Every structure is written in C-alpha cells, then in structure tokens.
Amino acid sequence: MTETVISSASKEIIIGFDRPFTIIGERINPSGRKLLADEMKTGDYSRVAADALAQVAAGAHMLDVNAGIPLADEPRILAEVIELVQGLTDVPLAIDSSIVAALESGLAVYQGKALVNSVTGEEERLESVLPLVKKYGAAVVAISNDETGISEDPDVRFAIAKKIVERAEDHGIPRQDVVVDPLVMPVGAIGQAGRQAMAILRRLREELHVNTTCGASNFSFGLPNRHSLNWSFLAMAIGAGLTSAITNPLHSEEMSAVMGANVVMGHDPHCADWIAKFREATGDGTGGARATSGRRGGRRGRRG
Amino acid sequence: MTETVISSASKEIIIGFDRPFTIIGERINPSGRKLLADEMKTGDYSRVAADALAQVAAGAHMLDVNAGIPLADEPRILAEVIELVQGLTDVPLAIDSSIVAALESGLAVYQGKALVNSVTGEEERLESVLPLVKKYGAAVVAISNDETGISEDPDVRFAIAKKIVERAEDHGIPRQDVVVDPLVMPVGAIGQAGRQAMAILRRLREELHVNTTCGASNFSFGLPNRHSLNWSFLAMAIGAGLTSAITNPLHSEEMSAVMGANVVMGHDPHCADWIAKFREATGDGTGGARATSGRRGGRRGRRG
Numbered sequence: 363m364t365e366t367v368i369s370s371a372s373k374e375i376i377i378g379f380d381r382p383f384t385i386i387g388e389r390i391n392p393s394g395r396k397l398l399a400d401e402m403k404t405g406d407y408s409r410v411a412a413d414a415l416a417q418v419a420a421g422a423h424m425l426d427v428n429a430g431i432p433l434a435d436e437p438r439i440l441a442e443v444i445e446l447v448q449g450l451t452d453v454p455l456a457i458d459s460s461i462v463a464a465l466e467s468g469l470a471v472y473q474g475k476a477l478v479n480s481v482t483g484e485e486e487r488l489e490s491v492l493p494l495v496k497k498y499g500a501a502v503v504a505i506s507n508d509e510t511g512i513s514e515d516p517d518v519r520f521a522i523a524k525k526i527v528e529r530a531e532d533h534g535i536p537r538q539d540v541v542v543d544p545l546v547m548p549v550g551a552i553g554q555a556g557r558q559a560m561a562i563l564r565r566l567r568e569e570l571h572v573n574t575t576c577g578a579s580n581f582s583f584g585l586p587n588r589h590s591l592n593w594s595f596l597a598m599a600i601g602a603g604l605t606s607a608i609t610n611p612l613h614s615e616e617m618s619a620v621m622g623a624n625v626v627m628g629h630d631p632h633c634a635d636w637i638a639k640f641r642e643a644t645g646d647g648t649g650g651a652r653a654t655s656g657r658r659g660g661r662r663g664r665r666g
Numbered sequence: 667m668t669e670t671v672i673s674s675a676s677k678e679i680i681i682g683f684d685r686p687f688t689i690i691g692e693r694i695n696p697s698g699r700k701l702l703a704d705e706m707k708t709g710d711y712s713r714v715a716a717d718a719l720a721q722v723a724a725g726a727h728m729l730d731v732n733a734g735i736p737l738a739d740e741p742r743i744l745a746e747v748i749e750l751v752q753g754l755t756d757v758p759l760a761i762d763s764s765i766v767a768a769l770e771s772g773l774a775v776y777q778g779k780a781l782v783n784s785v786t787g788e789e790e791r792l793e794s795v796l797p798l799v800k801k802y803g804a805a806v807v808a809i810s811n812d813e814t815g816i817s818e819d820p821d822v823r824f825a826i827a828k829k830i831v832e833r834a835e836d837h838g839i840p841r842q843d844v845v846v847d848p849l850v851m852p853v854g855a856i857g858q859a860g861r862q863a864m865a866i867l868r869r870l871r872e873e874l875h876v877n878t879t880c881g882a883s884n885f886s887f888g889l890p891n892r893h894s895l896n897w898s899f900l901a902m903a904i905g906a907g908l909t910s911a912i913t914n915p916l917h918s919e920e921m922s923a924v925m926g927a928n929v930v931m932g933h934d935p936h937c938a939d940w941i942a943k944f945r946e947a948t949g950d951g952t953g954g955a956r957a958t959s960g961r962r963g964g965r966r967g968r969r970g
Contacts (some may be wrong), residue, residue, distance in 0.1 A: 394797025556930030622898025626860030640891035
C-alpha cells in the first residue's frame with residue numbers, strides 16, 4: 363500500500379492505491395497562454411491568483427505551478443508565484459520546471475513537502491534533480507523517457523521508470539516518494555496508446571508498487587469531443603492503477619470521470635461525494651452529463 | 667481469443683476480446699413499462715417496432731427481446747415479437763425469458779444463431795435450458811447465481827460461472843458460446859460492488875476465457891446522475907474485460923463511454939468511428955459531453 367504524502371504548511375494530501383484519486387490542477391502554466399505569460403513576465407499575478415482559487419474551488423487537491431516563459435527570469439518568477447499561491451490556498455503544490463535552478467528556487471521558498479515536477483531517466487537530469495529532491499525532502503514525478511527520447515515500447519518506458527525509482531533510492535529518496543508518469547501518447551497518432559497506457563499502469567502498480575500521474579488530456583490530442591474521450595480514458599486508467607492526474611478541474615467531464623471512478627473503486631464511502639455533488643443538479647436521478655456543469659465544490663477540503 | 671458468434675438470417679456479429687464492444691439494446695422489455703405491457707398483451711406491437719428501429723439507429727449491435735407480462739401467453743407473444751423484429755431489422759437477437767417454454771417458442775421461430783438470455787447455476791435451470799441451447803445451436807448468457815441466491819462474495823459468483831461453463835460443455839455447448847453475466851450489484855447498497863465487478867471480470871477473462879455481459883445500469887441504481895456514473899463504470903468494466911452489455915443505446919452517455927473505451931482498447935482503428943460521430947457535433951474539438959446528444963448512428967451496420 364504505497365502512499366505518497368505531499369503537504370503545504372497546514373495541509374497534507376496522500377496519493378495512494380487505497381485513496382480517492384488525486385487531482386493536480388494544471389492551469390497555472392504559461393505554455394500556450396500568451397496573455398498569462400506576458401502578465402507573469404511583468405509581475406502581474408492576478409490571473410495566477412484567480413486560476414489558483416478557481417481550481418481549488420472546483421475540487422483540485424493540489425496545484426501544479428509552472429513559470430516557463432521564454433527569456434524570462436524563471437527562477438525568480440516561479441518562487442514569487444509559489445509564495446503567492448501558498449498565501450492564497452492551503453493545497454500542496456507541484457513545482458514544475460525543466461530548469462534545475464528554477465526547481466531549486468521554488469523549493470527554497472516552498473512551505474511543506476512539495477512534489478517536484480519532474481525528473482526524467484536522462485543521466486544529467488537524474489544527477490541534478492534527485493539531489494535537490496533529497497535535500498528538500500520532497501517527492502518527485504518520474505517521467506519515463508531518457509536520452510533516447512520517448513519509446514513507443516511500453517516495456518522500455520517501464521524499464522526507465524524502474525531505473526529512476528532505483529536511482530532515487532540510491533539518493534536516499536524512498537520509493538513511495540517517486541510518482542511515475544508513464545507518458546500517455548495521443549491515440550490519434552499512436553493507435554495502441556490506450557492499451558499501452560493500461561498495460562504500463564498495471565505493471566507500475568503491481569510490479570513496481572509506485573504511485574502514478576499523467577497529463578490525461580494528452581490522450582485525446584487532435585481529436586474531436588476531447589473531454590468525452592478523456593472521460594473514458596481517465597476512468598479506465600484509474601481502473602488500471604493510475605492514482606493522480608495533472609488535469610483541468612474546471613472541466614466537468616474529467617471531474618465526473620474521477621468522481622465516478624472513485625465510486626467504482628470503493629473510494630467514495632456510501633457514495634457520499636457523488637450524492638452531495640449531483641443530488642441537487644439532477645433531482646430525480648435521471649439527469650445526464652449536462653447537469654454536471656453545476657459544480658458545487660463538494661470535495662473541497664475533504665482530504666488530508 | 668474467445669469469439670462468440672451470434673447471427674440473424676443475414677448478419678453476423680462477434681463478441682470478443684479483440685473486437686469493438688457489443689451493445690445489446692435493452693428496450694424491448696415490458697418490465698416496468700405498463701403501457702408497453704398492455705399493448706403487447708393485446709397484440710399491438712407498434713411500440714416494439716419503433717423501439718427496435720430506434721435502438722439500431724442509435725448503434726445497437728443486437729437487441730434483447732423480452733415478453734414477460736404477468737398472466738399473458740408469453741411463449742406466443744415472444745415468438746410473434748421475434749418474427750416482427752427480425753422482419754424489421756437484421757441485427758441478431760437475445761431471446762430473453764425466465765420461462766423455458768417461451769425460450770423454446772422463441773428459438774423455434776428465430777432465424778439465425780440466437781443468444782439465449784439466460785441460464786443460471788440452478789440445477790433445474792441448467793438441465794432445462796442447456797439442452798434447448800444445444801438443440802438450436804444457440805449461445806447462452808450464464809448468470810452467476812444459483813439456488814442459494816446471489817452471493818456477495820465474488821469468488822462464489824466466479825465459481826458458479828465456472829460450473830455453468832463446464833456443464834454447458836457437458837451438453838456439447840462450447841465455452842465460447844457461453845457469455846457470463848457476473849451480476850453487477852448496485853453500489854448504493856453494496857459499497858464494494860465496483861471493485862467486485864472489476865475483480866470478477868478480470869478472472870472471467872484471464873482464467874475462464876469467456877465473454878461477458880451485464881445489465882450495466884444496475885450499478886447506479888438509486889443514485890443521482892445515473893448516466894454519468896454508468897459512463898465511468900462501463901468504461902472501467904470494459905478495461906477489466908467486459909465484452910458486451912445489455913443497455914439503452916438511446917442514452918448518449920453510455921454510448922460515449924463505449925465509443926471512448928473502444929478507442930482506449932485500440933478497437934476503433936484510426937479513431938474512425940469516434941471522429942465520424944463527433945467531428946460535426948463539436949467543430950473544433952473542444953466541445954463537451956452535451957454535444958454527444960446529436961447522434962448520427964455512425965456505427966450502424968459496421969459490424970458483421
């Protein structure tokens with residue numbers, strides 16, 4: 363029973379096989395959001411603050427914070443954003459950067475035990491990120507690619523995940539503090555992407571005994587009606603062993619997928635969360651998915 | 667690779683591990699539909715005809731036909747309805763009755779290889795239904811309960827399924843012609859119903875190598891927003907090994923669940939069905955579940 367504890371100054375959440383699924387809000391990320399990037403670069407964090415509050419209100423258990431803006435001082439901005447978000451909400455954070463100096467700058471100001479996002483299987487990354495994770499007593503997302511890129515062979519991706527977990531242990535980071543991202547591929551490009559994801563998630567759980575996360579929406583990239591496809595994918599991935607996802611909690615389909623999966627997995631005792639969220643919206647219980655847009659934030663604060 | 671072939675006079679469908687999921691339309695059933703029951707009893711089959719056409723248009727690959735009306739001549743009505751439906755559509759049928767004489771009457775007029783719904787593990791049922799299934803060269807749904815009722819222990823339900831499969835073989839009915847219904851319980855009453863269903867579905871596939879079916883909507887009985895919960899349940903059950911379900915194809919959520927699961931399982935090559943169904947409805951690919959109500963029947967006729 364692997365449990366990954368992540369915390370803020372005042373709140374703890376646990377990612378685990380026998381726990382409700384953990385939703386990590388993805389919105390605080392300037393990639394592909396030019397307006398947000400421009401604002402963050404000039405020190406205007408009003409949209410970051412609004413995104414933080416909206417995601418927590420919608421049910422995010424953690425927030426991912428990324429400040430990757432070209433030609434900007436990422437270490438400074440990331441630290442400032444972390445301080446801002448930690449002043450506004452009590453949910454734990456994932457500190458997200460591809461720049462080691464930014465990860466360190468974020469970890470230095472972070473209150474609690476963060477989730478570092480991420481380390482890959484590349485030698486240079488392993489030996490620069492893992493010592494930081496150890497130094498700050500954090501947990502880390504392990505992305506299953508290495509110098510050779512992202513393999514289409516799920517066995518290779520599993521082997522890389524295993525290497526990262528073992529290397530983390532060499533650095534004194536326990537297995538339960540490594541959350542593996544098996545890299546979900548877009549099914550529109552790779553037809554076996556779903557089967558691959560299910561197979562590797564089962565192995566990560568049953569053989570490597572690690573918690574897992576993924577950028578769930580990547581699966582549906584390029585296809586129509588993405589949120590509906592994400593719904594089936596997310597539910598099936600949770601059934602196969604996925605224990606957290608970096609996703610947008612403002613999308614009702616993905617949230618319904620997760621809440622329904624919690625019921626199926628037996629992680630919503632007496633269906634209490636399901637009933638609390640949907641009782642009013644649908645009245646007689648015959649309502650469809652469209653009724654789910656009336657969010658009530660029923661899960662807020664129930665963890666940790 | 668277990669494949670269950672079911673046919674009408676002119677069309678064959680295959681239930682199988684490596685096939686798109688099979689949807690068996692549940693609507694032609696007077697249980698709980700007083701108006702339909704009254705009409706059927708007096709020989710007015712206009713609603714039956716409309717239900718048959720609507721379900722096929724919505725994407726049903728098979729139709730379940732039930733004529734269980736108290737104090738009515740069920741053998742005669744069932745045979746008449748089967749002849750009517752076979753005259754209107756070419757999809758194969760499941761002949762659904764708890765009365766052996768009605769099953770025989772239906773089988774006698776059926777054109778093709780039917781799916782008999784159902785036999786249980788009760789001695790009297792085994793020895794009355796299985797000879798009929800053998801005589802008419804049909805396939806059969808095996809429901810995993812027996813004289814002791816429905817066990818809450820999934821191991822007991824698995825053992826009953828195994829007994830039925832073995833008894834069918836004794837009667838000369840091959841294993842691939844037995845489709846097991848593991849009996850999905852309402853999660854509102856039995857909190858572990860989802861976990862149990864997933865566990866028994868995996869065992870039925872990996873140990874007993876049989877196809878499976880279920881009345882999927884039973885899972886959400888008594889809860890609000892049932893169709894959304896059915897969505898997550900159905901997708902997860904397909905991931906665990908479910909290969910068919912008796913459900914209402916007029917519900918867009920359940921159909922989206924199945925179509926999405928087909929994509930995840932790699933059973934919708936090039937996502938062609940998904941794209942055909944949703945491209946127009948959502949335009950830029952950002953639309954949500956509510957767009958799925960614009961059905962186009964894109965899967966109709968693609969099997970067999």
